[in-house]
Amino acid sequence: xxxxxxxxxxxxxxxxxxxxxxxxxxxxxxxxxxxxxxxxxxxxxxxxxxxxxxxxxxxxxxxxxxxxxxxxxxxxxxxxxxxxxxxxxxxxxxxxxxxxxxxxxxxxxxxxxxxxxxxxxxxxxxxxxxxxxxxxxxxxxxxxxxxxxxxxxxxxxxxxxxxxxxxxxxxxxxxxxxxxxxxxxxxxxxxxxxxxxxxxxxxxxxxxxxxxxxxxxxxxxxxx
Amino acid sequence: xxxxxxxxxxxxxxxxxxxxxxxxxxxxxxxxxxxxxxxxxxxxxxxxxxxxxxxxxxxxxxxxxxxxxxxxxxxxxxxxxxxxxxxxxxxxxxxxxxxxxxxxxxxxxxxxxxxxxxxxxxxxxxxxxxxxxxxxxxxxxxxxxxxxxxxxxxxxxxxxxxxxxxxxxxxxxxxxxxxxxxxxxxxxxxxxxxxxxxxxxxxxxxxxxxxxxxxxxxxxxxxxxxxxxxxxxxxxxxxxxxxxxxxxxxxxxxxxxxxxxxxxxxxxxxxxxxxxxxxxxxxxxxxxxxxxxxxxxxxxxxxxxxxxxxxxxxxxxxxxxxxxxxxxxxxxxxxxxxxxxxxxxxxxxxxxxxxxxxxxxxxxxxxxxxxxxxxxxxxxxxxxxxxxxxxxxxxxxxxxxxxxxxxxxxxxxxxxxxxx
Numbered sequence: 001x002x003x004x005x006x007x008x009x010x011x012x013x014x015x016x017x018x019x020x021x022x023x024x025x026x027x028x029x030x031x032x033x034x035x036x037x038x039x040x041x042x043x044x045x046x047x048x049x050x051x052x053x054x055x056x057x058x059x060x061x062x063x064x065x066x067x068x069x070x071x072x073x074x075x076x077x078x079x080x081x082x083x084x085x086x087x088x089x090x091x092x093x094x095x096x097x098x099x100x101x102x103x104x105x106x107x108x109x110x111x112x113x114x115x116x117x118x119x120x121x122x123x124x125x126x127x128x129x130x131x132x133x134x135x136x137x138x139x140x141x142x143x144x145x146x147x148x149x150x151x152x153x154x155x156x157x158x159x160x161x162x163x164x165x166x167x168x169x170x171x172x173x174x175x176x177x178x179x180x181x182x183x184x185x186x187x188x189x190x191x192x193x194x195x196x197x198x199x200x201x202x203x204x205x206x207x208x209x210x211x212x213x214x215x216x217x218x219x220x221x222x223x224x
Numbered sequence: 225x226x227x228x229x230x231x232x233x234x235x236x237x238x239x240x241x242x243x244x245x246x247x248x249x250x251x252x253x254x255x256x257x258x259x260x261x262x263x264x265x266x267x268x269x270x271x272x273x274x275x276x277x278x279x280x281x282x283x284x285x286x287x288x289x290x291x292x293x294x295x296x297x298x299x300x301x302x303x304x305x306x307x308x309x310x311x312x313x314x315x316x317x318x319x320x321x322x323x324x325x326x327x328x329x330x331x332x333x334x335x336x337x338x339x340x341x342x343x344x345x346x347x348x349x350x351x352x353x354x355x356x357x358x359x360x361x362x363x364x365x366x367x368x369x370x371x372x373x374x375x376x377x378x379x380x381x382x383x384x385x386x387x388x389x390x391x392x393x394x395x396x397x398x399x400x401x402x403x404x405x406x407x408x409x410x411x412x413x414x415x416x417x418x419x420x421x422x423x424x425x426x427x428x429x430x431x432x433x434x435x436x437x438x439x440x441x442x443x444x445x446x447x448x449x450x451x452x453x454x455x456x457x458x459x460x461x462x463x464x465x466x467x468x469x470x471x472x473x474x475x476x477x478x479x480x481x482x483x484x485x486x487x488x489x490x491x492x493x494x495x496x497x498x499x500x501x502x503x504x505x506x507x508x509x510x511x512x513x514x515x516x517x518x519x520x521x522x523x524x525x526x527x528x529x530x531x532x533x534x535x536x537x538x539x540x541x542x543x544x545x546x547x548x549x550x551x552x553x554x555x556x557x558x559x560x561x562x563x564x565x566x567x568x569x570x571x572x573x574x575x576x577x578x579x580x581x582x583x584x585x586x587x588x589x590x591x592x593x594x595x596x597x598x599x600x601x602x603x604x605x606x607x608x609x610x611x612x613x614x615x616x617x618x619x620x621x622x623x624x625x626x627x628x629x630x631x632x633x634x635x636x637x638x639x640x641x642x643x644x
Contacts, residue, residue, distance in 0.1 A: 054548060054638040074633070075552045082550020093545045093641065097241060110550040115232060154549070 001193055002028040002051065002162065007060035009046055020046045021057070022216035028195065030161070033188040035196045035204040038213035045166060047213065048197045052085055052164045053077045065161055082110050086155025086192075090167035092147040094139040094154075100126060101135040104153045111158070125153040129183070145176035152183060162193040169203055181206045234563050244538075248531045248564075249571035252617060255524020256572045259517045259613050260579025260605050266513040268586075268603030270506050275601050278422035279363040281324075281458045282499040285469045287476070288454035290491045296483035305480050305489075307452040314479060315455070319471050323460045324360050329353035329442050329453040332409065340394060340435065341407040347393040349386075351408060351435045353442025353453075361456050364431065369402050369417030376438040383441075384408070385417035387432035411445055413437060424601070465496045521613060529624030532564060536628035543632050544640025553633035557626065564625035565618055572614045580605065 009021040020043045028034055038044040049055035050062065053069055062069045065084060072080070087093075094103045101122045108118035126132045129149040131142075139147055148168060155163050165184070169177035181203060188194045196207060204210045212220040238245045292303045312327050331351030332339065338346040352358075359371045367388070376383055386394075386401065395401050405412045421428035443449065457472065459465040473490055476482075482489045536543075543556055551559075583603050590600065632640065 049638045052548070054641065055636055075554070078547060078550050078552040078555075081548060087548050089641075093541075093548070095542055095545060097237070102236075106546070107549045109233070110546075110552070110555065158550070 001030040003063040033208045035207040042213040043216045084161045086160040086163040088165040090170040165196040251527035252571040253575040256575030264583040264603040268600045272601035284458040286493040293488035294483035294486040308450040323458045324357040326357040326456045327452040342394040353439040364419040383416045384413040385436040388420045389432040525620040532624045540643045547637040557629045560629040568621035
């Protein structure tokens, strides 16, 4: 499903070069529930961004679903992001002037699904997340947990192969965090691969496999 | 094909960002609005000034006698002389380029002393002796009756054509002045026509106090003999009046034994030269309007592009989110351009309509108040110019949106997502 070998990534700021990823080798199979852990600066977010084709890498090989993700045109990248990957962010990244239903429906807009149909599908996903009653509300009128549910619904709507979550519980209280993790677990059961970046131990404990990063290399990638 | 869905998306986005939508729209609206108002006002000024000239024949000149300044053929300098009926015949015979020739004389009175009487009413008016040709050189509008004709000239008829103001002074309001008699300097004249001026303001007022009678009649009544006061003449179409002017002066000099190099003996006024000067002036004003107009338009465009820059900056994160969800760069750029074009066209059209509406309103106000001012009349705008201005603005709107949009998609999605 996900195949990384010898991935290198450096950030150049002025004269300084910061080597963030120093040769990552990683295989994640279809249907896994994986967490990536590491202290800040360990490169875990960078790794996730590369997995999500939001960022490029300097060296190595990245295969997603048997397709090489190297030197993609922005158009191709957008296509893969839309069809294969769902994102869940720490800060939700909902579009503030669209209501919950419209936010969830947005990925389908880029697939050319008509408004009526995509809004109907969006409502179904909101229903699955248990927040159908909030469909007409703007993000600013919702709590953090509700916003994250909207974001998860949005990540799921294109029926992706993998969901990438960057500190999905970072802005939530512990009770809501647990609820969100339960949701992830449920989604994972339907066969979608989940990769969660976190630095919270009790979050990673709820995944099947923990990948520990330290200073840009994988220190440990065993199953729980 | 119209993509209803896309338009719903655009309208939704604009509706949900009311403040920035309003300010962008206002910049465009103001640019077009100001351009329309300025073009209209310029045209109004021009119309008013040219209206002051009425339908005056522009390819015309005037000639009158002064004192000679060069001794010639035994005559001393400083001699007075007068044009006469013989000159009139000679001019017509010898100048084929001549179109209309109008010898003129002015009767006494009109400068304060009452010279016209009807029953108990009297008035002081300017009295001219004219040929029918005068009405072609400086036309008036006959409101009733007729102008002087050739038979009037031939038979020295005692008829007059009087201005509107003359009627107001000498007649009751409910009276028809036609075929009535008025007494001018002791002689009775029949009124055959009433006119009003084609000019406006003071010029019109002055003109409407004139009384025209046949040239030959005036010559006899006022004892002018064969004398002609002055000449007005026009050249054939497409021939400059300067040629006629030069030829006429030559002929008149020969006939009155005036030295060929004596430029002071015959006074003259060339309308076509003055008219050219005036046209030059308005070309200048028009040029100025365009400079200012383009400046205003440019300011509008810069305003739009500034606002677009701010909008794109503000939307970098939104664009980042959209791209993470699978929006292609083309789709993002297209969406922004669509929004900007939609906005500029709507706002520009409103500016166009409001501008035209205001111009029409001013026009209506001027007309209904009867105040066809000497400085402002019938403001109007060339619709084609206005629409091309709008098109320029929309195209500029595209570029104003395109540049920042391109920059927004050129940065990596992750950087866009991180920006706040």
